[in-house]
Amino acid sequence: MDLRLPSRRPSRAETAVFVSGVTSMGLEILAGRILAPAFGNSIYTWGGIIGVFLAALSLGYHRGGQRAARNASYGRLGWIFLATALYVAGVILIGDAAVQATELFPLPSEFASLPAITLLFGPPTYLLGYVSPYTAELAGGDVGATAGHVYAVGTVGSIVGAFGTTYLLVPTLSVPQIGLVLGLTALVAAAAVTAPDLRGTAGLRVGVVALALVAATATGGLGPAVAGETVYGTQTAYQELQVVDRGDVRTLYLDGQRHSAMDLTDPDRHVFEYTRYFHAPLLFTEDADAVDRVLFVGGGGFTGPRIFHETYPNVTVDVVELDPAVVDAADRYFGIPDSPRMNVHVGGARQFLESTNRTYDVIVLDAYRKDSVPFQLTTVEFMRLAADRLDDDGVLLANLIAAPTGPASDFYRAEYKTMEQVFPRVYSFPTAGGPVVQNIEVIATKQTGLVSESELQGRNDRRDIGIDLAADLSSYRRGEPTDDVPVLTDDRAPVDSLLDEAVGQRYVRVRTNESTNGTATAAATE
Structure with missing residues (x-):
């Protein structure tokens, strides 16, 4: 048959x-x-x-x-x-x-x-x-x-x-x-x-x-193009990626938005103001010299991880980046240090934290966008997980994009409230001033004692952390009003609706000019 x-x-x-x-x-x-x-x-x-x-x-x-x-x-x-x-x-x-x-x-x-x-x-x-x-x-x-x-x-x-x-x-x-x-x-x-x-x-x-x-x-399609010379572009599994040179500055664009920038003549210069705050956690610890392991959630062009690696020779830097194509582009066009103190992990941040048994002195959360935020990295459950992976003197820094006040502040204040459910102390530092959409650096510590702005300024004067943050620390805030915003949970994290007002507003990102000692001397917005 x-x-x-x-x-x-x-x-x-x-x-x-x-x-x-x-x-x-x-x-x-x-x-x-x-x-x-x-x-x-x-x-x-x-x-x-x-x-x-x-x-x-x-x-x-x-x-x-x-x-x-x-x-x-x-x-x-x-x-x-x-x-x-x-x-x-x-x-x-x-x-x-x-x-x-x-x-x-x-x-x-x-x-x-x-x-x-x-x-x-x-x-x-x-x-x-x-x-x-x-x-x-x-x-x-x-x-x-x-x-x-x-x-x-x-x-x-x-x-x-x-x-x-x-x-x-x-x-x-x-x-x-x-x-x-x-x-x-x-x-x-x-x-x-x-x-x-x-x-x-x-x-x-x-x-x-x-x-x-x-x-x-x-x-190639008719429409507005990114200003500058595109030296590399591709579609990744997650987003559109472009590396663009404009003058001496090389910028990584993801889905048309700036994510990282590097001065080709001075790779260790902070091009964007908000990346300077990545050093601020060293002022919230009791002993900055004891900081020996830092985790960055989100790699982008590896500006923060690379400068951290170069500035602190005793610190090991781990980076978790979801998109392998971003890691490849960062390595080819921005330079990831080939060093035993730089460890790159490709995958989801939450999955990494759940699987690792390491603890960190500092965790930098740099995976949010103005109009798209992975909700699983915003919730109280995630914050508890991050706190478990921090040492007793550990500090979490989250780079948020929102307004500090007004209707466009809903996401920022909800995240602030969520972090307060886990961490005894939460502080924030808007980078542009005023009620505009901007980078807001939110810092959470496991210490119960309050660190005042004057104490931070004193530590900045006394400690050699490789950068002078005196001007940056002047935007110090704490005790935000949060009665009208929810605590974000795995079961309910309406980040898209909380971002509605921010999405419709101009995003003010501050660019810096720095002197050789790392002090910001001038700034321009874009």
Whole structure:
């Protein structure tokens, strides 16, 4: 008995519905990459993407079903795929410019991404919604069996699109190149369903749209570019990464936002004001000379870890960075010291702290963004874990981006309140002054005794910690009002809603000019 499964080539209808699933899911993941630099990766951005795609598909199913009953044909199915591919070419060409334009719409921050999602991805997804009812009508046969087969094949295509885009395209290709692949996939479907007519005008149309896709990809997209010379750029599994030189300063951009900077002529200079505060924990310990192990959560361009390593020859620096591509870029373009005192761990910070048996004198938490915060690193449970990994005299410093007062301060004050549940003393140091969105350095200690600003200034005068923080310490704050904000927990950490007001405001990041002894002599905001 022959037990081999019968083999046959997929029908035109099967090819069409499979490719529609691949393309629609690939576009959905691509949408997150295009929108992230402007709107972040918050739950609102992804909720908007999912909602718009489902709405567009539903409308396409409805209208496609009505039209399929009257005039379904493989020729019209081919036109649907051609139109989809041509629209994808437009997304590649003007996607960035369209996102920048829709940022100006006066909408609450939680809805700010919806116009861009709708404009860029609503029409092609709507068109792809036509494919399933058209193929069901063209396939004929028993209605129930045909419909079940069509939607099963389409779902398999969606699975392939999701995994293929996530694990293959995003880690290896740029955003325009990913769009090119998805557009060409739609063109393959157009060619497959109109195969008998490809020698005529149908083939010419496929060729013209293919040229449009290639031309759009070759331009790299039209829209505002990062100022400076891009020396390296890639799509990682987590974000878009760029290394940009502007004058003597090299900057690491992640999803279009500055994350680290290095002065190429003086690599140990603090370019951004907030990184100076990474040394402040040494003023909160009883004995700064006893500090011998520091953990940085978040590597970026390794500015803080590298300067710490160079400044304190007796300190071992551990760094936990989630994205291996960030580590590679930091090593190639910013220089990670090749030293037994510098240990890099790739993975999640919380998982690292749960698995390690080491304790630290200082933990620097530098993994937050203005518009996207990993909630699992904000909660009271995480703070307890961090406290367990600190020595008795240990200090935690968290680099937050928010306003110190006003509506944009909600996240800062919620985090402050959360840290107070675990640590006896919590202090903060805004870096820009005023009620603007800025870096706020929050320091928590396991000591019950209060350290006043005057005592900190005295320690700064007496201790040689490699940097003069006298001016920085003048922004000292404590005892923030927190009655109207929640304690963040693993079960409830609404960081996206707490960040709403901050996302809509200008972020003031202070850049420093330093004298040779490490004293900040001038500052400019950007």
